[in-house]
Amino acid sequence: MPDFEEKINAMWLQKISDMIKGKPTIWKTLYTYFLGITTRELMPELAENKYSHSEQFGKNAKKLKELYIQYRSKIKLTENITLKEIYYEIIGQRKNSITVEEKNKEIEFTNIWTKVAGIKNDIHREFLYKIIHRAVLTGEKQIDRGIRGIDPQCKYCNRQFETFEHLFIDCKELKMFRTYVIQNGQSEDLNFEISKKSLLLVDIKTELIPIIYGYTHTVWACRHFEDTLNLYKLQMKYHKDKEIYRKYN
Incomplete structure (x- = not known):
């Protein structure tokens, strides 16, 4: 079956990308999870967007920061990129591991x-x-x-x-x-x-x-x-x- 963990990671990264670009998103709870002091220091570009910044860390703050650190130099999060493209970027960077979906992109699974x-x-x-x-x-x-x-x-x-x-x-x-x-x-x-x-x-x-x-x-x-x-x-x-x-x- 699809790698649900990586699909979830792709969803998080897409929302991070939306925030960096200042795009509106319906996932408003993400702001509380992600935009804390440490994160702003890590991602100063977020201090310039229109969203207010929370001093409170939610349960997913650590996960989001780790994802951003892991993929900020590998995936062009500042450019227009679809969820599917982010997902394929993630699984394409695994060593010696290509999923059946990636091998058969022409097939709807x-x-x-x-x-x-x-x-x-x-x-x-x-x-x-x-x-x-x-x-x-x-x-x-x-x-x-x-x-x-x-x-x-x-x-x-x-x-x-x-x-x-x-x-x-x-x-x-x-x-x-x-x-x-x-x-x-x-x-x-x-x-x-x-x-x-x-x-x-x-x-x-x-x-x-x-x-x-x-x-x-x-x-x-x-x-x-x-x-x-x-x-x-x-x-x-x-x-x-x-x-x-x-x-x-």
């Missing part, structure tokens, strides 16, 4: 997060949340995190590096299984497919989410099975996972 929020079962919701965020611990991610002594190869084909895209979309050893799942989904929606977008739940009807869950959970859960896997076993696991999802959601 509101409906996607609404679908995820509507999943009743905590385990199912958390798993699909990880799938959308590409947060499952593949071989690639384990290497990136410095985990040693692991085999980063795909456990199905044992030929390719185990990335998210390879495991869930491209692995040739799973082609027949993907075809089976796609055909199962197309019985409900002729346009159903297993792709990068469908695994983000883009344009996926709510009634098709059990199929996405069944497919991704089967692929993920069976990758370390010691016994020989065949199409029949994958199909049986898929239908079991799909029906369990429907039962509890």
